[in-house]
Amino acid sequence: MGKKRRLFTVSLATLLLLTSLTACSGGNGNNKENEDGDGKATESKLNIVNGKIEPTVTITMVRGEDPTATFKNGETYENNVHTRWAEETLGVKLETLWSSPTADTSYDTKLKLMLSSGEKLPDLFVSTQSNTTNMFIESGKLLDVEEAFEKYASDTWKAAMAEVPEAWHPFIKDGKKFAIPILRPTMGTQSPxxxxxxxxxxxxxxxxxxxxxxxxxxxxxxxxxxxxxxxxxxxxxxxxxxxxxxxxxxxxxxxxxxxxxxxxxxxxxxxxxxxxxxxxxxxxxxxxxxxxxxxxxxxxxxxxxxxxxxxxxxxxxxxxxxxxxxxxxxxxxxxxxxxxxxxxxxxxxxxxxxxxxxxxxxxIATPYTGSILINKDISEEALQAFFHYQNALYESYNSEDPFLFKGFQEGYDYLTKDGSVIYDQNQIPGGKTATMKYTISGAQTVYQSKLLEASLKRAKEEELTNQELSAFATSGIVSIDNSNPLEVIGNKALLVISTQSEFDxxxxxxxxxTSTMTSRNELLKKMQMDTFTEIIYGKQNADAFDSFVEKWKSSGGDDITKEVNEWYDSVKQ
Amino acid sequence: MQTVIQQETIKKKRERIVRRRDSWHLYLMILPAIVLTLLFVYVPMGGIVMAFQEYKPYLGITGSKWVGLDQFVFLFEYPDSSQVIWNTLRIAVLKLFFGTIATLTFALLINEVRKKWVRNSVQTFVFLPHFLSWVVLGGIFIELLDPKNGLVNQLLGALGFESIFFLGDNNWFLVTVVGTEVWKEFGYGSIIFLAALAGINPALYEAAQLDGANKWKQMWHITLPSLVPTIVVCLTLSLSQVLNAGFDQIFNLYNPLVYAKGDIIDTFVYRIGLIGGNYSFGTAIGLFKSVVGLILIVGGYRLAYKVAGYKIF
Incomplete structure (x- = not known):
């Protein structure tokens, strides 16, 4: 009887082993196939005819689904008015391998899984969570973007980035830049x-x-x-x-x-x-x-x-x-x-x-919302195509035509009818949808000073030139629209805030x-919350603050300050 | 005597062998379940290794640095650890104690209600809170217990009492946490007792009535003793949960003012492990909790068997 039992156990174990083996080999097979399909990068110049790459170059990416993004006409991240526009006018095919919601952090989880499972990375993708970004940077699987940025980015884009050199800081490791920051306008994030x-x-x-x-x-x-x-x-x-x-x-x-x-x-x-x-x-x-x-x-x-x-x-x-x-x-x-x-x-x-x-x-908020991470193994064509695409969006800051992106915005962000622009949700067939959410960065392209200048002028209700108006072009705004009084108050607030920007x-x-932060931050933070709250509630006298400071310094605060400054010295130029 | 028993066991063993030979197809049928259990319950346990590593996702389990018991040393050397563990135990034990009493009392009372519609509607109403998430309830309780404009404090004010900052005072926070948890779960928890009550042989009550026992005596001498096994089972199973003081609830209600008694292991792990992305530390604490849970459940089971003589499994 003992033998019987053993036989049973053994056969069960074999079966299990077999299943797991086949599962594993399946995974390996896929990986190999992918690697074969990936051509080795070669130095080459793209053939660009009238702003269009011939033949079309494909960029693979994965996307986080913005909870505020809307779609109509059965469109998706994979295929929509913007991706068609990019393919037809720029010759850049944006191929979305998968997309996942950001709101419940499942996009973030999938990115981390992609990294830990050793799956092949797409050409590029956006990360907005700093600890995810850092994991990728540490993994050594990302492209050092500095050279490519210097080589391929347009002067406008470079100028926009040069305004906020600190936006690069979080993505620098050992003096190398491992991601391209997605800029945002910071004016307005401060409190009046x-x-x-x-x-x-x-x-x-x-x-x-x-x-x-x-x-x-x-x-x-x-x-x-x-x-x-x-x-x-x-x-x-x-x-x-x-x-x-x-x-x-x-x-x-x-x-x-x-x-x-x-x-x-x-x-x-x-x-x-x-x-x-x-x-x-x-x-x-x-x-x-x-x-x-x-x-x-x-x-x-x-x-x-x-x-x-x-x-x-x-x-x-x-x-x-x-x-x-x-x-x-x-x-x-x-x-x-x-x-x-x-x-x-x-x-x-x-x-x-x-x-x-x-x-x-x-x-004041940091000047970036996240960053675009680029795979180390991206093909030269795809890399150039990405810059070609991004440069085209930044062109709005040179253009005198607010309708530069009419190709994918008309009928989505606005409707032109009898020479006037309509933003009304109810008049645009299928409703108003923000197409800037369909772009790679998922947001408008930002050139802070130009955008601010135009915004302030708008807040003062002054007349904007076409060039100034074009600064709003990627966000789907092509004319001055003061129909929402609450947004007008927002513009006024911007004006008030901008008068006190020296406080930011x-x-x-x-x-x-830093390493001491990982081990001590929670303790220090809790100590601080405890002390501050009790002082505010009058449970402790304000002098408790002094002992908090001493304790903070001796329980790791001094070490953290040292580490933080070492980091600061390493990125500060 | 001895030989008779031996003979019987031998006979039983033989029967069992015969039965097994006949029923191989039955074993085949449970095979998928076994495979699934192994695959999705036992294989992932391999992840426990992370507790002994400095886990980095891109290096994976095979590539991460082995640090032995460092994570555990860190846990026990951390200045706040003992406070957090005690808080967890205090809250969990209070919840267990008052929860069981409330659940039991409710089950006994509702069992005496003879009007079916009253019984059903009351049961439905006390059942409902179980399905509400603490995110929602947290908001509602913060509103109700507001020290100035909250309904509860307005009521206290009208009765001439001083207003109480339920969520800002360490002792009242405990009361609130235990009270709201008991309120939320007693309806749901009573199901199992009601099922046990339904299973009591009515003949016992008839016999007791004939002997002249009143309701109280019937409850004391028939109902409660019949429920003891169920209570023991429930308590024993709950013991494994004793290091879970209810993250959802505490997280939505606590604040720096009540750290002293309200901060529990899970909120601590959340701040240190999840916000800081420290996976290994999170796993280490998870393992610690599981081990304590296992010890308690095995201990509880043994105790229940020794003292009360009930076998659960």
Missing amino acids: LWIRQDWLDKLNLKAPTTLEELETVMDAFVNQDPDGNGKKDTVALEFGMKDQFIGYPIGDASWIFGLFGAIPDRWYPGEDGKLEFGSVRPEIKTALAKISEWKAKGYIAEDIALHDFNKVTENVASGKVGMLGGEHWLMVYPGSLMLATNPTAMYAPYPLPQGLDGNNMRT VPEYFQGPA
């Missing part, structure tokens, strides 16, 4: 002071220009019943602090700390030019003491420690918030939600009041987590 204009008017107040005036307005906003419901249920100052003190696009707290001269959670140069961690600057102590005082006076919500982005937007929508920081689109969202229940409510953007001792600081502090540390 948003104030409920209707409350100001009702209480006959002026927008605050100093810290004292700010306190006066705050006091009135909680004690004089600005919403007129007879209850003391308003919050004068709102911000998010549940799991971070900076980084909430609505409910940003950086400007509040900035009034006292420092920004927590951010690395920026101190007096000696070396990067310092804002959280341990002595100014933070003053800021915390003041915020704690405001909290005690009821200017700030009792449950402020629970406020994150969602909670802040919810409070704004319910019309209980007097003042807050937020990006320039605050009135579009969550402002529009507030208007739905309270049509007379209105936030107006004001310049930040002058801080203590003339100090002011606030955060970007994140200077863009490298991968």
